[in-house]
Amino acid sequence: xxxxxxxxxxxxxxxxxVKRFPKPGxxxxxxxxxxxCGGKGNNQAVAAAKLQANVTMFGALGQxxxxxxxxxxxxxxxxxxxxxxxxxxVPSATALITRTHDDNHxxxxxxxxxxxxxxxxxxxxxxIQSHDIILLQQEIPIEAQIKAIEIAxxxxxxxxxxxxxxxxxPLHILKxxxxxxxxxxEIIALRQTPSDTPQDxxxxxxxxxxxxxxxxxxxxxxxxxxTKHLPSYKVEVIDTTGAGDTFCGAFCSFLxxxxxxxxxxxxxxxxxxxxxxxxxxxMPTLQALEAYHFHR
Ligand code: RIB
Numbered sequence: 001x002x003x004x005x006x007x008x009x010x011x012x013x014x015x016x017x018v019k020r021f022p023k024p025g026x027x028x029x030x031x032x033x034x035x036x037c038g039g040k041g042n043n044q045a046v047a048a049a050k051l052q053a054n055v056t057m058f059g060a061l062g063q064x065x066x067x068x069x070x071x072x073x074x075x076x077x078x079x080x081x082x083x084x085x086x087x088x089x090v091p092s093a094t095a096l097i098t099r100t101h102d103d104n105h106x107x108x109x110x111x112x113x114x115x116x117x118x119x120x121x122x123x124x125x126x127x128i129q130s131h132d133i134i135l136l137q138q139e140i141p142i143e144a145q146i147k148a149i150e151i152a153x154x155x156x157x158x159x160x161x162x163x164x165x166x167x168x169x170p171l172h173i174l175k176x177x178x179x180x181x182x183x184x185x186e187i188i189a190l191r192q193t194p195s196d197t198p199q200d201x202x203x204x205x206x207x208x209x210x211x212x213x214x215x216x217x218x219x220x221x222x223x224x225x226x227t228k229h230l231p232s233y234k235v236e237v238i239d240t241t242g243a244g245d246t247f248c249g250a251f252c253s254f255l256x257x258x259x260x261x262x263x264x265x266x267x268x269x270x271x272x273x274x275x276x277x278x279x280x281x282x283m284p285t286l287q288a289l290e291a292y293h294f295h296r
Contacts, residue, residue, distance in 0.1 A: 002158075003054040004252050005131035007121070007148050008041020009113040009139030010059045010084075012066035013279055015097040015241070021105055022098075030098065037073040038095050038279040039113070040137040040164055043242050047249025047269065047283045048135075049077040056080035056131060058124055059140070060112040062092040067112070073280075083127055085120060087112045093139075097241060099277075104241045108139055108165075116140045121147040125155075133158045133252050138167045145169075149176050158255065162248045163189070174207055181248050183212045203227050210263060212247050212270075214240075218263055230263060233271040233294040242279030246270045249283075268294050 016030035037046075041059055049055045057079050061067035063086050070092060074081045093111030097104055121144050128134060134152040136145055136159070145161075146169065152159045153176040160179045163169070166186040174180070174190075182190070187198050190205065202209045202221055210220040217232040250269035254262040269284055272292060276282030284292070 001053060002132040002252065002256050003056070003130070004045075004048050004133045004135055005056045005058060005127060006041050006045040006048070006135045007058040007124070007140070007145075008044065008135070008137045009039035009093060009108070010042045010057075010061055010070045011039035011093045011095040011108055011111075011113070011139075012036075012069060013038035013095045013097055013241075015099060015278070017099050020100060021103075034278070036278045036280065037070050038097075038242070039070070039093065039108075040139050040162065040245050042070060042074070043245035043279045043283075044135055044137065044162070044249040044252075045074065045079050046077050046280050047246040047273070048253045049079050049249075050283050050285050051250055051253040051269065051289065052286045053249075053253040056083065056127065058083050058127060060085040060087055060090075060115050060120075062086075062090050062112045063088045064091055066092040066094065083124060085112075085116075087115050090115050099239055099241060102237055102240060104239075106241075113140050116144040118143050118147040120144065121151065125151050128152050128157060129155050131157065133160060133255065135160045135162075135248065135252050137162045137164055137248075139165065142167055142169070146173050149173055160248065160252055162244065164244065177207050179251070180205075180207045180209045181212065181251065182209065183244055184214065187211050199227055208259075210251070212244055218267060220259075220263060223259055230267060231296050232267055233296055235271045235275050237274045239277040239281070240274050241277075242281075242283070243270045243274050245279060246273035246283050265289070268292070
């Protein structure tokens with residue numbers, strides 16, 4: 001089993017349900033407020049740990065109630081938290097989430113995630129050295145993310161990047177990524193001409209792209225350079241928040257089984273993740289994944 005270092009965000013998710021999203025300038029009444037652990041980095045770390053991967057989380061938290069909640073949650077999932085930086089002058093980040101029955105809107109507030117510097121990443125070089133896979137998203141400063149990619153590349157690590165929320169990376173940095181996991185919206189940022197379809201982008205890219213496609217499944221280039229579509233598994237959808245994160249964490253957990261197998265297992269894990277509410281609420285354990293009878 002690979003060891004995974006997740007370098008990324010930790011957010012307290014403040015969520016409520018709405019029947020539909022508000023129009024600009026409109027106020028709507030929602031359901032009760034639910035506070036839970038989230039952040040794309042944190043979610044991906046938890047998803048991988050629940051599937052019994054050996055996971056270390058690297059990121060920054062404030063010295064506050066949300067920070068304590070997030071730290072305790074990581075520990076409860078047996079994730080190594082020894083290297084998390086605690087800031088005493090900046091609050092932990094939060095995510096303001098509105099959910100409808102099949103979609104969500106998310107705004108991440110400024111907070112400790114944004115204090116990660118290139119120097120913090122340089123200081124964590126030994127940590128990068130001691131893991132097989134480095135898993136990154138884009139809720140930390142882009143300079144810190146780039147530094148992590150550069151160091152991991154020089155150390156010949158497997159680099160997995162989920163470009164969410166999408167922020168452009170220079171081409172020479174993109175080329176250092178082993179697997180890029182965008183969704184159907186994020187992949188558009190990679191196109192070279194406006195008429196390029198996701199299929200064009202995947203087939204032309206020198207980076208191995210695996211595009212998550214919501215209920216439609218996944219598009220990717222296989223080991224024989226053929227662009228393939230794997231449909232998703234059918235489940236009853238309760239909350240899609242965190243489905244992409246579950247996919248990324250599970251993908252890394254199963255990468256030792258080979259690309260196609262890792263993608264299929266990640267599809268199964270993300271299918272189960274939407275059957276319960278909260279970004280981490282439905283993430284399956286390895287036992288739950290193996291016991292479930294999936295169908296497409
Ligand atoms: O991908 C879902 C996550 O996005 C939420 O947990 C929220 O914190 C935002 O980072």
